[in-house]
Amino acid sequence: xxxxxxxxxxxxxxxxxDVELRCDPISGHTALYWYRQSLGQGLEFLIYFQGNSAxxxxxxxxxxxxxxxxxxxxxxxxxxxxxxxxxxVYLCASSLTGTYTEAFFGQxxxxxxx
Amino acid sequence: DQQVxxxxxxxxxxxxxxxxxxxxxxxxxFDYFLWYKxxxxxxxxxxxxxxxxxxxxxDGRFTVFLNKSAKHLSLHIVPSQPGDSAVYxxxxxxxxxxxxxxGKGTLLTVNP
Numbered sequence: 001x002x003x004x005x006x007x008x009x010x011x012x013x014x015x016x017x018d019v020e021l022r023c024d025p026i027s028g029h030t031a032l033y034w035y036r037q038s039l040g041q042g043l044e045f046l047i048y049f050q051g052n053s054a055x056x057x058x059x060x061x062x063x064x065x066x067x068x069x070x071x072x073x074x075x076x077x078x079x080x081x082x083x084x085x086x087x088x089v090y091l092c093a094s095s096l097t098g099t100y101t102e103a104f105f106g107q108x109x110x111x112x113x114x
Numbered sequence: 115d116q117q118v119x120x121x122x123x124x125x126x127x128x129x130x131x132x133x134x135x136x137x138x139x140x141x142x143x144f145d146y147f148l149w150y151k152x153x154x155x156x157x158x159x160x161x162x163x164x165x166x167x168x169x170x171x172x173d174g175r176f177t178v179f180l181n182k183s184a185k186h187l188s189l190h191i192v193p194s195q196p197g198d199s200a201v202y203x204x205x206x207x208x209x210x211x212x213x214x215x216x217g218k219g220t221l222l223t224v225n226p
Contacts, residue, residue, distance in 0.1 A: 004157070031212065042118065042203065042216035043158070056213070091157055098212050105157025 002026070004106035006092050012112045013082055021077040021109045025094030032075050033103070034067060038088040049075065050098055082113045117141055118206055120217035127224050133191040135220050137204030140185065144208035147180060149189045152201045162189070194224045
């Protein structure tokens, strides 16, 4: 596809379980971002990947959260031992050079922890 | 402590009239300002931006105004169309060239 693809679209999980969220960026885009939007809140920065550079993980809320980007393309956001406060829409975006005028967002993954 | 505030959760406007969406920020070091539009079940889409060295940027029906002394940003849509109905997020950049801070969004409804 031409756009950023995220899977799954929706995920319901039990508290304490681990989840993996996937992002397929636009081909050729070197920059990849993860954001999340909790209910009634703005988008919250989580992590940024740029090429082969070390990612900026400063937005990850706890050590239960981790992300990787394999081969400079697909990214996976993993949340271990999920908590109810992790419930949110997780958004991935990619851009060609890292400037936001070029960034394209995926449709998001709605995570619900019950 | 919110660095970016969109104080109106919602706004309703008649088709053909002007829509004005407002955003306030706290940090004078922010150097780049953006507006995103989001439809339900879709990701945000970049709409328009402005650098801190300017006070106005126009793109078709959309104009963004920046008042640095007041730390205030606004988006004007004229004339408003029903297809403009969406959530509009204000975002600011400062300190790094990729990390954005977003407001909570304003739901715009344009009535036919």
